[in-house]
Amino acid sequence: xxxxxxxxxxxxxxxxxxxxxxxxxxxxxxxxxxxxxxxxxxxxxxxxxxxxxxxxxxxxxxxxxxxxxxxxxxxxxxxxxxxxxxxxxxxxxxxxxxxxxxxxxxxxxxxxxxxxxxxxxxxxxxxxxxxxxxxxxxxxxxxxxxxxxxxxxxxxxxxxxxxxxxxxxxxxxxxxxxxxxxxxxxxxxxxxxxxxxxxxxxxxxxxxxxxxxxxxxxxxxxxxxxxxxxxxxxxxxxxxxxxxxxxxxxxxxxxxxxxxxxxxxxxxxxxxxxxxxxxxxxxxxxxxxxxxxxxxxxxxxxxxxxxxxxxxxxxxxxxxxxxxxxxxxxxxxxxxxxxxxxxxxxxxxxxxxxxxxxxxxxxxxxxxxxxxxxxxxxxxxxxxxxxxxxxxxxxxxxxxxxxxxxxxxxxxxxxxxxxxxxxxxxxxxxxxxxxxxxxxxxx
Ligand code: FRU
Numbered sequence: 001x002x003x004x005x006x007x008x009x010x011x012x013x014x015x016x017x018x019x020x021x022x023x024x025x026x027x028x029x030x031x032x033x034x035x036x037x038x039x040x041x042x043x044x045x046x047x048x049x050x051x052x053x054x055x056x057x058x059x060x061x062x063x064x065x066x067x068x069x070x071x072x073x074x075x076x077x078x079x080x081x082x083x084x085x086x087x088x089x090x091x092x093x094x095x096x097x098x099x100x101x102x103x104x105x106x107x108x109x110x111x112x113x114x115x116x117x118x119x120x121x122x123x124x125x126x127x128x129x130x131x132x133x134x135x136x137x138x139x140x141x142x143x144x145x146x147x148x149x150x151x152x153x154x155x156x157x158x159x160x161x162x163x164x165x166x167x168x169x170x171x172x173x174x175x176x177x178x179x180x181x182x183x184x185x186x187x188x189x190x191x192x193x194x195x196x197x198x199x200x201x202x203x204x205x206x207x208x209x210x211x212x213x214x215x216x217x218x219x220x221x222x223x224x225x226x227x228x229x230x231x232x233x234x235x236x237x238x239x240x241x242x243x244x245x246x247x248x249x250x251x252x253x254x255x256x257x258x259x260x261x262x263x264x265x266x267x268x269x270x271x272x273x274x275x276x277x278x279x280x281x282x283x284x285x286x287x288x289x290x291x292x293x294x295x296x297x298x299x300x301x302x303x304x305x306x307x308x309x310x311x312x313x314x315x316x317x318x319x320x321x322x323x324x325x326x327x328x329x330x331x332x333x334x335x336x337x338x339x340x341x342x343x344x345x346x347x348x349x350x351x352x353x354x355x356x357x358x359x360x361x362x363x364x365x366x367x368x369x370x371x372x373x374x375x376x377x378x379x380x381x382x383x384x385x386x387x388x389x390x391x392x393x394x395x396x397x398x399x400x401x402x403x404x405x406x407x408x409x410x411x412x413x414x415x416x417x418x419x420x421x422x423x424x425x426x427x428x429x430x431x432x433x434x435x436x437x438x439x440x441x442x443x
Contacts, residue, residue, distance in 0.1 A: 004060060004061045005058065005059065005060050005061075006051075006058075006059045006060075006061070007057060007058055007059070007325075007337075007339045007441065008057060008303060008322065008325065008326070008339045008340065008399075008401065008441070009300055009301065009302075009303060009339070009401050009403075009404065010032060010034075010051055010059045010284075010300065010301045011297065011299075011300040011301075011403070012036075012297040012298060012299045012300060013049065013051075013061040013297070014038075014295075014296070014297050015036070015037055015038055015039065015040055015041050015296070015297060015298075016036065016037040016040065016041050016042055016043060016044070016297075016298050016299055017034045017035060017036050017037075017049060017286070017298075017299035017300070017301075018034070018035040018043065018269075018270065018286050018288075018299055019034065019035045019079045019155075019209060019269075019270035019272070019286045020032055020033070020034050020270070020271070020272045020284050020285065020286060020301055021033040021034055021035060021048055021079050021080055021081065021082075021091075021093065021272065022048065022080060022081055022082035022091050022093075023081070023082070023272045023273070023274040023284060024081075024082040024083070024084070024089070024274050025274065025275060025276060025277050026082070026084055026089050026126050027125070027126060028054070029052045029053065029054060029126065030052065030053040030054070030055075030056055030276075031050065031051075031052055031082065031089070031126055032050075032051050032052075032053070032059070032284065032301070033048045033049065033050050033051075033065055033066075033082070033091070034048070034049045034050075034051070034286075034299075034301070035047075035048070035049075035078070035079060035286075036048065036049030036064065037107070038064065039107070040296075041292040041296045041297060041298045042298075043108075044105075044107030044108060045068060045075060045076050045106075045107045046076035046077050046078055046096070047064050047065075047066060047067045047068075047077060048064065048065045048066035048067075048077050048091070048093070049061070049063070049064060049065070050062040050063060050064070050065040052126075052127075055321055055325075056276070056282075056304050056319060056321050056322065057321055057322060057325040062127070065091070065121075065123075065129045066091065066093070066121055066129060066131060066135075067131055069131040069132055069135065070095065070119070070135055070136075070137070071097060072095035072097060072117045072119055072137045073093075073095030073096065073097070073119055073135075074095075074096075074097050074098075075096045075097055075098040075101070075109065075114065076095070076096040077093055077094075077095065077096075077119075078093060078094035078095070078096055078116070078154050078155065079093060079094060079154065079155040079208075079209055079270065080092050080093025080094060080118075080155060080156050080157075081093075081156060081157045081158050081272065082274075083158050083159070083160065083165070083188070085188060088122050088123065088124055089122070089123045089124075089125070089126040090120055090121075090122050090123075090158075090188055091120065091121045091122075091123070091129075092118060092119070092120050092138065092156045092158050092167070092188070093118070093119055093120075093121070093156065094116050094117070094118055094119070094153075094154035094155060094156065095116070095117050095118070095119040095137065096114055096115075096116050096154075097114060097115055097116075097117075098110075098113065098114045099113040099114055099115065100113035100114075112151060113151075114151055115141040115150050115151060116141055116150070116151060116152070116153050116154050117137050117139060117140055117141050118137070118138050118139035118156050118167075118169070118191070119135060119136065119137050119138060120135070120136055120138045120188060120189070121134055121135045122134045122135075136189075138185075138188065138189055138190065138191060139156075139183070139191045141153070142171065142181075145173075145174065146173075147171075147181065147193065147196065148169075148171030148172065148173065148179065148181055148196075149171055149172045149173075149174075149175065149206075152170075152171060152172045152175065152206050153169060153170070153171040153172075153181070154169070154170055154171075154208065155169065155170045155208055155209040155210065155270075156168070156169050157169075157209075157210060157211045157212070157272070158188070159212075159213075161184075161248050162248055163248070164184050164185060164186050165184065165185040165186070165187075165188055166182065166183070166184055166185075166248070166251070167182070167183040167184075167185065167191060168180050168181070168182055168210045168211070168212050169181040169182075169183065169210065170206065170207040170208045170209060170210045170223065170224075171206070171207065172205055172206040172207070173198060175205055175206070176201050176205055177198050177199070177200055177201045177203065177204075177205060178198060178199075178203055178204045178205060178206050178207030178223060178225055178226070179196055179197060179198030179207060180196070180197045180198070180207055180210045180212075180221070180223065180253070181193060181195075181196055182194050182195045182196070182197065182251040182253070184251065194250070194251035195250065195251035195252055195253070197252075197253040197255060199255055199257075201229070202229060202230070203223075203225055203228070203240070203259075204223075204225025204226050204227050204228050204229075204237075204238075205226055205227045206225075206226040206227070207223040207224070207225055207226075208223070208224040208225075208226060208237075208270060209222070209223070209224045209239075209270040209271070209272065210222065210223050211271065211272055211273050212244070212246060212253070213273050213281055213307065214281075215281045215307045215308055215309055215314075216281075216308045216309065217308055217309030217310050217311075218243050218309035218312065218314075219243065219244050219245055219246055219309075220241055220242065220243060220244065220307065220309065220314050221241065221242045221244040221253065221255060222239060222240070222241045222262065222271050222273070222283075223239070223240055223241075223242075224237065224238070224239045224240075224269050224270045224271075225237065225238055225239075225240050234266055234382055235266055235288075235382065237269060238261060238262075238269070239261070239262035239263070239268055239269050239270065239271055239285065240259040240260070240261060240262065241259060241260050241261075241262055241314050242255050242256055242258075242259045242260075243256065243309060243312045243313075243314065244256070260313070260314055262285065262316075263285070263302075263316070263415045263416065263417050264385055264386065264387045264388075264414050264415065264416045265369065265385045265407075265415075265416045265417040265418045266288075266382045266385060266418070267287050267288045267289070267404075267417055267418060267419045268285040268286070268287060268288075268302055268417055269285060269286050269288055270285060270286045271283050271284065271285035271286075272284065272285070273307060276304070276319075280306050280319075281306065281307045281308075282304045282305065282306055282307065282319060283304065283305045283306075283307050283316065284301045284302055284303075284304050284305070285301065285302050286299065286301065287299065287300045287301060287302055287403075287404055287417070287419060288419070289403070289419050290378040290381065290419070291378065293403060293421075300403060300404065302404070302406060302417055303318065303319065303322050303399055303406060304319040304321075304322065305317060305318065305319060305412065305415070306318075306319055306320075306412070308412075313413070315411070315412040315413060316408070316412045316414075316415045317408065317411055317412035318397055318399065318406075318408045318412065322399070323342065323397075325441055325442065326341065326342040326399075326439045326440055326441055327439050327442060328439060328440050328441065328442045329437065329438065329439055330438045330439065330440050331438065332426065332427070332438070333356065333400070333424075333425045333426055333427050333438065334425045334426065335440070336400075336425070336438070336440040336441075337440045337441040338402075339401065339440075339441055340399070340400045340401040340402065340440070341400050341438050341439060341440040342397065342398065342399055342400070342438070342439045342440070343355065343396075343397075343398040343400060343427060343436055343437070343438050343439075344395075344396070344397050344398075344436070344437045344438075344439075345396055345398075345429075345435065345436045345437070346393065346394065346395055346396070346435070347360075347361065347362040347367070347394040347396060348362065348394075349362055349363070349364075349365070350362065350363065350431070351429075351430070351431055352429075352430040352431065353427065353428070353429050353430065353436070354427070354428045354429075354430060355398060355400060355405060355423070355427050356374065356400070356420075356423035356424035356425060356426055356427065357373035357374035357420070357422075357423055357424045358370070358371045358373060358374050358405055358418065358420055358423065359373065360396070360398075360407065362394045364389075365389050365390050365394070366386050366387050366388065366389055366390065367386065367387045367390065367394055367396070367407065367409050367414070367416060368384065368385070368386045369384070369385045369386070369405075369407060369416050369418055370383060370384050370385075371383055371385075371405075371418045371419075371420055372384075374420040374421060374422060374423050374424075375418075375419070375420060375421060376421060385416050385418060386416075387409055387413075387414040387416060388414065390409060390410060390413060390414070391410065391413060392410060393410065394409060394410065395409070395410050395411065396408070396409055397411075400423070400427075402420075402423055403419060403420065403421075404417060404418070404419055404420065405417070405418050405420055405423070
């Protein structure tokens, strides 16, 4: 078992984690729930694990918050979000009920025969959860295929609008194109469909984990698109983001054709945002890992990123509290705390740097990262990542953890995050790269 207390990056306490859920700053704590399978390092019947932090840097695992206990969620508490209502913490998530259970493995369904409803669990204080008493279904499975799928409709993200509560829900039209369903509610207890938004099969057959937010400079939609066609050299399920406009009265969302990837590495998926203590819109995401680490845990979360927009471009900036925590200057990575270090450097055209076995370089005003030296050749593994053309120079801030290297390019113009294994505790510029500054945790 990894430590109950973790710093900088939140990782699985043991066994398996995937999506971040119910991310919220509530009564003095950041709460980050997550998809959790408590019986082994693989996906199965979903629970909500729970971790809390005062500062986004020091985290403590609190065990299981939600587990299957009602007919609607008897085979899993899938992803969802959190809001505060009259001082209480409300968790709104997808309940899954299998119609056919795999007789040899009851933690998965057979032939994708399951139905999904939306449920709510209410906690008085964010720490105690009564899975029998304080849980109810708030939205029945979708019954009309013209609206969405009875099976693949999930991951409610709820927010408070000007005149009530809004929910964006991921779905699919005929298992051909991803869509987002937008609902409104007066009280979180009953929901009315107001609109549907989709873009066509080129944008994936199913949209998981949608999130819509207003940020400084614009509005953004996130979706985790399954089965993106025509994508080569990358996993086909990818988190995308679009600059959008949303009208509350009609719930109409204008989504442009062009999108950005959430991240230009290969591993981030299912992001979720919330507001931090100071009102910044922050995001974390599941870091997909191909195999367990150490004594058998798999899955972690990227460091929180601040989301902002400029001229229609979405930026993901390193959160200032992470930068501040990693501010003790060191001369070499071997002097870093176990949680890793932050490296800051500028890459000129053609320059390269080797971060413990991972190569990073600039070419044609794009940043490339090749992890083949620190990533065993898992079947189908994609090893080379690159950003689009950068706008201007190439300033890099790297957050280096033994399992994950996150590159923030030009203060979040693009990010490139890569899972790594057995990263070396050294950093080597190649050629005439001059100045690298290294920082680690103060305490
Ligand atoms: C995304 C996802 C969600 C779902 C959850 C199940 O990774 O497939 O759509 O709610 O994971 O664990």
